[in-house]
Amino acid sequence: MSGFVFSEKPIRIDRGEGVYLYDTNGTEYLDFGASYACTPVGHCHPEVVDAATGQLEELFYVQASYPHAARTALYEQLARVAPVDIDNVWLCNSGTEANEAALKFARHATGRSKIVATTQAFHGRTMGSLAATWKDEYKEGFGPLADGVEFVEYGDSEAMAAAVDDETAAVIIEPLQGEGGINPVSKKYLQSVRVETATAGAALILDEIQTGLGRTGELWAADKYDVVPDILTTAKGLASGLPLGATLCRDWIAEDAGNHGSTFSGGPVVSAAAGATLEVIEREGLPAHAADVGAYLREETEARLGDEIREVRGHGLMIGIEVKRGSNRLLRDLALEHGILALPAGRTVLRLLPPLTVEREHADEVVDALEAVLT
Template sequence: MSGFIFSEKPIRIDRGEGAYLYDTNGNEYLDFGASYACTPVGHCHPEVVDAATTQLEDLFYVQASYPHAARTALYEQLADVAPVDIDNVWLCNSGTEANEAALKFARHATGRSKIVATKRGFHGRTMGALAATWKDKYKEGFGPLAGDFEFVEYGDSEAMAEAVDDDTAAVIIEPLQGEGGINPVSKEYLQSVRVQTATSGAALILDEIQTGLGRTGELWAADKYDVVPDVLTTAKGLASGLPMGATLCRDWIAEDSGNHGSTFSGGPVVSAAAGATLDVLERESLPAHAAEVGAYIRGQIEDRLGDDVREVRGHGLMIGIEVKRGSNRLLRDLALNHDVLALPAGRTVLRLLPPLTIEREHADAFVDALEAVLA
């Protein structure tokens, strides 16, 4: 018997180490998907394992109204590494929950209801986050959804300016779209959205669930674009795959955020894992490493496979390869015949979100495998 939501793949995973996963037959797979960017410092990094195990031996869980050293330390650590003036931290269990909180906080702080989101954007699968998500296939059968949402073309400054008005509580936007196909925008565009929201009194919510934690070559994509949002959301790799999300807010949002709560907000074990993950990211300079290796991968694909792919795009180790045939067939071939795991981002895009610890030899192995399947 299997789970009724997920379509299970024909590879039964047993363990992981660094950039590799191993199945129950002992086969080794180079992991260029990292389970949707959930293992930024590699599978089972010893420091993260040690931090979580040590905490587990002392205390599994205590609710967030009781201060605990691991949680308090994580609050401070996230505030320290967040973009300037973002000092308030709300912890939860996932990216969807982080975005739900962001939408609630923005509506309460502004007293407005309208949310502007972008076409091809993805923000989660619970009712509020789903309402902010563009693709109809995620919404089918779940309506009516939560209220006043308007969608505009991603990257179109004029459309955004027209949509953001005195009724707008927030704009929620990915600085680099992930699920929508690894779609980048210009610095000028994102900075114009910042100006438009500030002028209208709306909150700017940057969804960094996938782009954050060094993925794009900076700790936050906000830093790459020189944009400071009112709210920044993060999750996925925050605790190296243990369930944690965070909503980081400026004071004016946090001071009037309304009544919100969560039973499992910032449990001691996941807080300890998250703190260790951030320590490794910073000490090993993994954002800069992601920028370097990501540029190398993109260059190799363009040089060696240029005639076989339509486009390579992205930043750091968040890379989309638009191919000339169905992505799912290629991904299956990579996995079953070449022991390389990657992800789709639509029907014709291969998405690469490997651990930020990969080296050039891993990149070469991936490009060799992709060359073989395209041939």
């Protein structure tokens, strides 16, 4: 019996190492998708493997009401590296759960119900986060969803100011949209959202599920924009692909977050893997490395493919290349003809989210392959 949710690709992956994946025939693929940014330090990093397997030999699991060294250490790591004044940590299993918790915490702490989200936003597939997700294609057949969500144009300061009022519990926003097409906004805009929410007494939730952990050239995109939210959510590569998400909160949210829970909140194995992942990201300076290689990749793409594409956008190693034709065939040709794996972000955007450990020579391989398939 086969699965019925995912449309499977014609490549059967067998193993991974560093920035490469290998199929069952031994074919090597340069992984510039990282399964939606889930392997920031590369596949099977030895320190992450050692941390996870060492923990497996001692204790698979104990529920979060019992303190455990790996989980406690992760709480402390996340509080230390989070933007200033955000030192309360809730652990869960995924990005959508992290956003669900954020929405619940904001509503309980403010005593309000209205949520403001943006066009082209993607915040997850469970009912609350799905309600704050823009495209109808994700929602079709699943309604009715959670009430009280109002959408405004992404990047429009005036529309945001008009929407945020004394009934608003929170604004939830991606500092750089991923699924919506790799859409950046200005620092001025995001800072204006911070001012509007603070003035109205509403929470600002930064969804850093995809942008966090060094992806944009800073550990958090919040740091790049000089914005400190009330709640920051992260997941994807937090435990190098093991299922883990986190909701990081300021005190005023945490002190009145309400009754929330999860059976698998920060199990020992995923906590150990996450701790090792964060340690590697910090010690090896991967955010700065992502900024350098990402800038090089964007420059080379624009210089060599400027006539063949519409635009290159993004920050660090979160890059969108808007092409002049559909992206699906381009992705297939890159994979099957050139051994490069990438992702779509809409019908005409090629999304690059490689491990943060890729080098300039890997960027050159991608541009060479793009030049071949586009011309």
